Amino acid sequence: MPAPADGFIHREQLPTGRKVVLVTGASSGIGEATAKVLAEHGHHVVLGARRTERLEALTDAIQAAGGSAESHALDVTDAGQVRAFVDGARSRHGRVDVLVNNAGVMPLSKLEALRLDEWNRMIDVNIRGVLHGIAAALPVMREQRHGQFINVASVGAHQVSPTAAVYCATKYAVRAISEGLRQEVGGDIRVTVISPGVTESELAESISDPVGREEMRTYRSVAIPASSVGAAIAFAVGQPADVDVSEIIVRPTAGHS
Template sequence: MADLTDQVIIITGASSGIGEATAQLLAEEGARVVLAARREERLNELRDEIEADGGTALVVPTDVTDREAVGHLVDTAHDTYGQVDVLVNNAGIMPLSMMAKTHEEEWEQMVDVNIKGVLHGIGAVLPIMKEQGHGHVVNISSVAGRRVFPGGAVYCGTKFFVTALSEGMRNELSKQHNIRVTSIEPGAVATELTHTITDEDILESFEGMEMEPLASIDIAESILYAISAPNRVNVEEVLVMPREQAM
């Protein structure tokens, strides 16, 4: 495994769930983590926890739907540490709903966060990674980027985009620019992701489900595996499912 000591790793959606667990784990491995999300108070608490454990963390409050804000995030990381080694594009929302209910505002929010937010991060880091001659972009997709289910048409569409984008990026960037690209595809994870769901039928369908979901640390460890692989290795996709999840 490659040593992550002093690598600079930007993590979006770092205020909870997968982002928070990833920041803690990578900081334990010696990385300098840059914490991005809208909830500054949560980020500050996470930074304090990391620093209390001997790690290094920088807080940059960021709305990934704002391209200028994401540019500021990346510039701040680069200005502070002189490099950007890894971007973990983790921020995402999942307000599932049946298409017939036409929750168009929620559809647009998913496009803004899950698609445009990912592109904003990529657009900001690529010039730096090309200039320094190396880098790694980790895009958090989903099993929903492989399989479509009722209530998930738009959400799945955004994650299919992320999966396809990741493959295209790897084909264009890995050989020519030494920029590795990984798509991480979790199944059900116990996070705040379901808190954005307003469709009562979807929420009712979740009731009574007997399945132990993944923990955020399970996905964090998958990210660690991908970014700590030797430079000759590009871990292109990692699908991580709960043992009991069929879809």
């Protein structure tokens, strides 16, 4: 279906049964793969990230393959941008069915390296980014009386390893926030935590600390493709409304995690 002149797929053009799924951190890795998988399942994906040129290329690729997608610049550390991202999707399509809080960073280092800026960046993106998504989408889902949050954590939300103390702390926080949200909302709104093990992505290359970077390269010698995590997310999205998949851990069959 060709997009209208303004580039958006409007509510009256969405086929019945398709969900409007918002994905943060969609320009690479798990976010990009999830967008492709969900589009292949027939959902309309609304993609947000800071790297807009990559988002535009992904949107074009999804549309060329027959999927339904749109993209928007998004920095999840900015609560106003996240609110505009969610409200804009609702305005265009009449609803927000799923929010995938995926955006995350992983600049690993030992605590003794004292990389305060990197610690704060992880807190801002990995924790505040999720909270900003919840703050923006929860009132919408409450009002429409349905919705689903899918918060991407990590096996690092279940275990701690050297160089990953702060990263794991942020992912433990995502699990705790998600469980609290699940207990609070009940009934109409579902909450799912996806905890990937070692997954092919760019995260390891963003590690500035040489010790942490080398350890992570070794650690990631056995990894699953990001599309496998996307498939797990699609599974959770595809369950009946009365089934809440609370958590999925997906990791390589071989290797340590």
